[in-house]
Amino acid sequence: MSKLFRAVIMGPPGSGKGTISERIAQRFALTHLSSGDFLRENIAANTEAGILAKTYIDRGLLVPDHVMTRLLLPKLEEMTRHSWLMDGFPRTLAQANALNSTCDLDLVISLNIPFETLKERLSERWVHPASGRVYNMGFNPPRIQGRDDISGEPLIQREDDQPEAIVSRLRHYKDLAKPVIDLYRSKGILHKFSGTETDRIWPYINSLLSTKIPSISQTVTQHA
């Protein structure tokens, strides 16, 4: 069996973590895990952690570190036989240190996208809650306005994509992410990608990963 691959994708809200992770998961043999999707699943299922997390997420605030690590680390520890890509975790130095104590990362992708671009994208985002499919009125609109392409069910806007929450999320990102980015740079595993368009960044990420992980034709993948 080939070596298991552990990667993290970081970036501010709206930077394309989810969009790029989906492309990576389609092309390469790894499982995409998203901290935000996981929290939204917990909210939908009314779990104790979900009810608590919602009070932070709706205000555009980060969920406390101990809640995140208690939710996510056991999930990662279970994935002993799969390569994975974690989207949205760690977001703080405390989270990075907790992750560090459970596994060795091979690679970290950091997306660097201008503030104005992020604000615009998030205000145009629509999601299909049941599947997590994400649309954008400009970039990848649904075939029928307001409806999911596969199920035909209605699309919604996330609570935290309301204008006040967007500004709060963007403001917090930079300060908290900087020490995490510095840590991964010092370990020599950080790869930073800058630009305003996902389609222009993607070929660089694709060719970087092609040198490191088997493509989908070589291994069977499993979606989390």
Ligand code: G5P
């Ligand atoms: P999430 O869910 O991790 P965020 O805020 O980090 O949320 P988000 O909003 O999900 O990140 P993204 O995944 O980086 O953004 O971006 P995306 O969804 O792929 O793309 C954004 C939009 O732009 C989409 O509509 C997409 O179609 C479009 N798009 C992509 N590329 C382009 C392009 O080139 N051009 C154009 N025009 N459009 C494009 O976390 C949510 C909350 O959960 C909590 C926090 O409260 C967080 O705010 N949380 C945590 N709290 C503490 N610690 C953690 N580790 C936490 N993780 C989550």
Ligand code: MG
């Ligand atoms: Mg996302």
